[in-house]
Amino acid sequence: MSSRTSGASKPCAPPGIPAPPEPPAPPGFLPHSGDFSRTSPATGSSGGDGQLTGRTVVVTGAGRGIGLAVVEAFLAAGAHVGAGSRERTEALDRRVKRGTELAVVELDLATPDGPNALIAEAVALHGGLDVLVNNVGAVRPRVDGFLSVTDEDWDWTFTANFMAAVRTTRAALPHLLATGAGRVVTVSSVNGRLPDPLVIDYSAARAALTSFCKALSKEVGSRGVRVNTVSPGPVETARWQRAGGVAATVGQSRGVDPREVARGAVDQSVTGRFTRPSEVAGLVLYLAAPSAANITGADFVIDGTPRRIALIHPHVAAGTAPAARLSALFGENLERSVSFRLPGSSRLVAAVFALAVGLGAITVTACGQLAWSRLLFGEWLSRRRRRVPVGPDPAGTPRGDPGQRRG
Structure with missing residues (x-):
């Protein structure tokens, strides 16, 4: 069951209209007054200069955080936005009351x-679809390790973080193909590219999602549809900061203040x-605009660049200081690598050993190069010695032409 509230003045059809099954001309599709293929964007523009005015955009997970920021960005660019959300939020309602083109x-x-319903x-409200932004997702830190993750947990994670996007893309694709x-x-x-054991199921689902988008881009690129992904690191959202969020869950399991967890993420x-x-919304807006017409199949990472990858799993470092334990136990973080600090004398021994190994390799x-050179020189010298002498022998008999060899 769904409910729709729109700030747009356009007429709308009753809810529950089934999604069209087949491209390229889905039932009920009304052609736009102009599509992206007719647009000649200015070089370097990002969608805020009228490129997206009047376009229809669907954003999933639009109630808060990244999704809400994406909705705001497209509204500011003049687009008609369909915001899919599991529950209504005050932020979305405020924008509807302002009379924006938001459903x-x-x-x-x-x-x-x-x-399908979304x-x-x-499509019923605006007569077509130009842009789909798959943003819906959820994460639950697995503070008790892999063995605590049940089949139900895996199903929940893959449904929220993979299948929701697959189904929405499947429903939207006929309309996207119809625009050209x-x-x-x-x-x-x-x-998705830097998995972590604390979010083992989430990492696997996001890797599948990125792979799915890359594969789809190869299928539909020649038919005018571009598919790209944006991969954020830790983002300043309720997913991190609210009660029950990543910081609170990890902090509670380790007996550390959630603010300590957040500072650990920032320090990375x-x-x-x-x-x-x-910032994520700005990148999404750019990729949706005609100015990015030749970008497809790409994955854009936006994470502030990690200083040093040193993620300590709680079971590995249960006896270390809180700050060290929490250096990267985060829902959207970096690659795991367990690091141990050695005493000063041990570090010196390790450095000398590494130097010795390097010199030995050199x-x-x-020696190998020298041996090979000597072998080649010996072969050359042997060939020189086998040459037939030129000129008559003592008996006056010609020995042969210059350059002639025996045998």
């Missing part, structure tokens, strides 16, 4: 029918802060 569709995208309502220049931008995670970044939702290489 809020309240439904659960984790259900098999939710994605796309059908957006559709866009799919999926918000994945840096954990060269920029020394979380990524802001508006010596072996040099």
Whole structure:
């Protein structure tokens, strides 16, 4: 069951219209007055200069955080936005009351029918679809390790972080193909390429999502649809900061203040802060605009660049200091590597050993080169000695032509 509230003045059809099954001309599709393929964007523009005015965009997970920032960015660019959210939020309602071109569709995208209903309502309201932003997702830190993650946990994680996007994309694709220049931008995670045991199921789901988008981009690119992913690291959202969020869950399991967890995440970044939702939204907006017309199949990481990857799993470092234990136990973080500090004398021995190994390798290489050179020189010398002498022998008999060899 879904409910829709719109700040737009356009007429809308009753909810529950089934999604069209087949491209390229889905039932009920009304062609736009102009599509992306007819647009000639200015070089270097990012969608805020009228490129997206009047376009229809669907954003999933739009109630808060990154999704809400994406909705705001597209509204500011002049687009009509269908915001899919499991529950209504005050932030979305405020924007509806302002009279913006926003339709809020309240439904659960984790259900098999939710994605179809969302796309059908957006198409019924605006007559087509130009851009899909897959943003819905959820994470639960597995503080008790891999063996505590049940089949139900895996199903929940893959439904929220993978299948919801797959189903929504499947429902939207016929409409995107019909425009001749559709866009799919999926918000994945840096954990898709840098998995961590604290979020082992989430990492696997996000890796599958990034792979899915890459494969789809190869299928539909020649038909005018571009598919890209954006992979944030830790973002300044409620997922991190609210009660029951990543910081609170990890802090409670380790007996540490959640603020300590958040500071540990920030310390891993060269920029020394979380990524802001508006920064992710700006990148999504750029990828959806015609100015990025030749970008497809790409994954853009936005994580402030890690200083040093040193993620200590709680079971490995249970006896260490809180700050060390928490250096990267985060929902959207970096690659795990267990690091141990050696005493000063041990570090010296290790350095000398490494130097010795390096010198040994250089010596072996040099000796090999020398032996090979001597072998080649010996072969050359042997060939020279086998040459037939030129000129008459003592008896006056010619020995042969210059350069002639025996045998």
